[in-house]
Amino acid sequence: MKSYVEVVLPLPLEKTFIYSVPENLRSALQPGKRVLVPFRSRILTGFIFKIKDEAPEKEIQIKPILSVLDEEPLLSPSFFQFIWALSQITFGPPGEFLKAALPPDFFVEEKGKIRLINKPEREEIKKQFRKRYRQVEKILNLLRPDRALSGLYLQRKTGFTGLTSLLRRLEELGWVKTERKIQLRKRKISSVQPEVAQLNLAFLPTPEFELPLAAVEKSLEKKEFKTFLLFGPRTRREEFFLSLLRKWGRHLLNVLILVPEMTEISSFLGKITGLIGSRRVAVLHGELSAGQREAAWLRIWRGEADVVIGPRSAVFAPLPEIRLIYITEEADEAYLHPSPFYDAREVARLRASQERAVILFGSSTPSVSLLARARKESALLDLGQIQEKVRIISHPSAGTGILSPELQRLISQRLNSGEKVALLVNRRGYASFLSCLRCGHIALCPECRRPLTLYARKEKLICHQCGFSQARWKRCPECQSSVIGTKGHGLEAVEEEVKRLWPVARVKAIEAETLRGKEKLMKFLKEVEKDKLDIIIGTQFLRPHLNWQKISLIAVLSPELMLAYPDFRSGEKVFSLIRRLQEEMVLDGQGELIVQTATPDNYVLRALAAGDYYEFASAELRFRRFLGLPPWKSLARLVLSGHHLRSLGRQARIIKTRLASCSGIEEILGPSILPSAKGKYQVQMWVKAGEKQKILSALSSVLKESRPFPTVEIIE
Numbered sequence: 001m002k003s004y005v006e007v008v009l010p011l012p013l014e015k016t017f018i019y020s021v022p023e024n025l026r027s028a029l030q031p032g033k034r035v036l037v038p039f040r041s042r043i044l045t046g047f048i049f050k051i052k053d054e055a056p057e058k059e060i061q062i063k064p065i066l067s068v069l070d071e072e073p074l075l076s077p078s079f080f081q082f083i084w085a086l087s088q089i090t091f092g093p094p095g096e097f098l099k100a101a102l103p104p105d106f107f108v109e110e111k112g113k114i115r116l117i118n119k120p121e122r123e124e125i126k127k128q129f130r131k132r133y134r135q136v137e138k139i140l141n142l143l144r145p146d147r148a149l150s151g152l153y154l155q156r157k158t159g160f161t162g163l164t165s166l167l168r169r170l171e172e173l174g175w176v177k178t179e180r181k182i183q184l185r186k187r188k189i190s191s192v193q194p195e196v197a198q199l200n201l202a203f204l205p206t207p208e209f210e211l212p213l214a215a216v217e218k219s220l221e222k223k224e225f226k227t228f229l230l231f232g233p234r235t236r237r238e239e240f241f242l243s244l245l246r247k248w249g250r251h252l253l254n255v256l257i258l259v260p261e262m263t264e265i266s267s268f269l270g271k272i273t274g275l276i277g278s279r280r281v282a283v284l285h286g287e288l289s290a291g292q293r294e295a296a297w298l299r300i301w302r303g304e305a306d307v308v309i310g311p312r313s314a315v316f317a318p319l320p321e322i323r324l325i326y327i328t329e330e331a332d333e334a335y336l337h338p339s340p341f342y343d344a345r346e347v348a349r350l351r352a353s354q355e356r357a358v359i360l361f362g363s364s365t366p367s368v369s370l371l372a373r374a375r376k377e378s379a380l381l382d383l384g385q386i387q388e389k390v391r392i393i394s395h396p397s398a399g400t401g402i403l404s405p406e407l408q409r410l411i412s413q414r415l416n417s418g419e420k421v422a423l424l425v426n427r428r429g430y431a432s433f434l435s436c437l438r439c440g441h442i443a444l445c446p447e448c449r450r451p452l453t454l455y456a457r458k459e460k461l462i463c464h465q466c467g468f469s470q471a472r473w474k475r476c477p478e479c480q481s482s483v484i485g486t487k488g489h490g491l492e493a494v495e496e497e498v499k500r501l502w503p504v505a506r507v508k509a510i511e512a513e514t515l516r517g518k519e520k521l522m523k524f525l526k527e528v529e530k531d532k533l534d535i536i537i538g539t540q541f542l543r544p545h546l547n548w549q550k551i552s553l554i555a556v557l558s559p560e561l562m563l564a565y566p567d568f569r570s571g572e573k574v575f576s577l578i579r580r581l582q583e584e585m586v587l588d589g590q591g592e593l594i595v596q597t598a599t600p601d602n603y604v605l606r607a608l609a610a611g612d613y614y615e616f617a618s619a620e621l622r623f624r625r626f627l628g629l630p631p632w633k634s635l636a637r638l639v640l641s642g643h644h645l646r647s648l649g650r651q652a653r654i655i656k657t658r659l660a661s662c663s664g665i666e667e668i669l670g671p672s673i674l675p676s677a678k679g680k681y682q683v684q685m686w687v688k689a690g691e692k693q694k695i696l697s698a699l700s701s702v703l704k705e706s707r708p709f710p711t712v713e714i715i716e
Contacts, residue, residue: 034069076318113149240381323358639674
């Protein structure tokens with residue numbers, strides 16, 4: 001009797017593939033093992049999902065698997081179930097999630113090199129390739145019969161687009177030959193880390209922890225799925241979690257800790273290893289080398305480490321029967337993974353529900369939707385608020401300097417005392433746009449029809465949507481006037497004013513583009529640590545990287561620009577950004593946090609001035625109830641991307657028409673154009689329904705026939 005296997009491949013496809021099994025490999029079959037399989041002209045690594053004795057009903061050509069790579073299954077049935085459930089709620093391909101979940105070396109590579117077989121005459125090349133014959137000539141001149149060359153080498157030497165299709169055509173003509181070789185990597189399994197002496201740290205439960213600890217312990221003892229919101233300053237939340245860890249000791253196995261940024265791992269890791277020893281703890285993240293990541297993954301898989309800490313990708317750690325998941329900063333957007341798209345917070349919730357685990361969402365500024373759910377389910381663990389208030393300075397946005405006289409005075413005081421100052425402005429470049437003061441003509445992107453941002457240092461106008469750039473105007477292209485004005489100050493304009501006001505101060509302006517690359521970032525951080533800078537100007541990109549305890553005065557400039565962003569969560573994001581800055585700097589009477597704004601009466605800024613998160617949350621929830629937004633309604637954000645805007649628009653309209661006919665869908669907004677990403681156009685739509693399940697049901701029926709497949713974000 002023949003055997004067949006259903007295989008999941010690491011491809012952006014939402015189906016499994018059937019392969020036959022040779023007689024000599026039948027005894028090695030087990031779900032969760034890796035297999036090498038032929039797929040079109042390639043050889044890929046897949047995972048056995050199911051073993052079947054019956055051939056598929058359809059008359060199709062079934063290829064055999066080539067080999068079984070593992071002695072034991074790497075993936076358990078429960079992990080497969082988790083990946084499949086994740087695929088259903090995110091509408092992402094399961095193979096892509098498997099690829100994100102596993103070390104890259106688990107996927108065996110097929111190396112292909114090209115060798116010249118027969119070099120034809122020029123007339124034959126012209127006949128076969130016409131307009132591209134010169135490109136083919138260059139490729140054939142590079143190739144040799146005595147030495148095979150890699151496709152990567154040819155791409156680097158030629159720079160041609162569509163090189164793969166050209167090489168495939170040359171192989172069909174018999175002019176070249178591709179020599180394929182499977183590269184199996186040898187594994188070096190690192191030994192177990194030495195045990196660190198366990199310290200008897202005094203994390204005894206304080207009276208304020210007794211009731212919250214009892215609630216969590218009750219759910220742990222019952223082995224039930226339960227979600228808690230751990231509300232309070234970071235230091236108190238850490239004390240609470242360490243108290244729980246210390247009290248349960250070795251009885252609390254398989255704990256997953258997620259942090260939003262790499263920089264937050266080290267301090268928390270030191271406290272945990274000091275409490276339970278390093279042997280039980282593993283760190284898992286994407287910046288590890290391939291070998292380190294594989295060694296850490298295997299330690300967890302073997303059960304040598306049962307406490308895992310890491311950023312969003314650690315949510316896929318191979319921990320069996322997770323008992324507790326702790327998400328340290330629930331409101332941080334760093335938990336969103338772009339491709340394949342997933343929200344690590346929702347992935348953690350799904351995993352906890354499937355394994356009947358307790359999940360703690362920690363934050364001093366939780367999303368108001370989570371707060372509403374926690375109150376409804378009696379799952380709010382309140383450890384208190386930050387007591388400090390934010391100082392608000394009112395300053396008009398036009399007709400005066402960028403920095404108010406009061407803020408200038410405060411900065412001068414700090415500089416005279418030899419202290420550091422940081423200014424945060426969330427607008428890149430020098431000005432939002434350039435315009436002619438005579439005829440009113442505005443510099444617009446020819447592709448997107450949006451205003452171009454002026455970068456004074458580069459003397460360029462740049463589109464933040466598609467990347468288009470052109471030289472800065474010297475004269476208006478419409479009326480030839482030389483009277484050109486700017487509108488909306490950016491980071492470079494703030495730097496210019498700061499250098500004019502304090503010419504002796506050591507000033508540095510920083511944005512994401514200027515610190516691209518780890519070496520540049522490390523160099524900047526060393527400058528801060530060694531007191532080589534007096535004033536640092538930057539965007540919110542700085543927040544997770546800078547040691548804010550070195551800064552005595554932080555001024556957030558014009559937060560109304562962020563509040564005006566077309567996102568119903570903008571108020572939540574601004575409150576969270578400023579509130580977390582309070583936690584990360586010294587507020588002991590020496591440090592001070594200032595917000596300079598033209599809209600001091602905004603409800604977000606009033607709540608910050610009062611130092612009360614609950615005041616902000618109450619106002620935000622009233623606003624969302626009035627507009628029918630989460631948590632009172634459920635939303636889905638669909639984003640389609642591709643190289644042809646017209647076809648994307650057509651596809652979006654088809655999806656919208658089909659969704660409109662589905663029961664339970666209340667409103668559809670869009671489609672609208674988003675900024676381009678990685679050279680691709682993007683189109684988005686918003687879908688509203690009373691319940692999450694109604695959106696999932698509608699999308700499941702509509703998106704089956706959709707190509708290209710959109711990215712889907714569900715917001716409750």
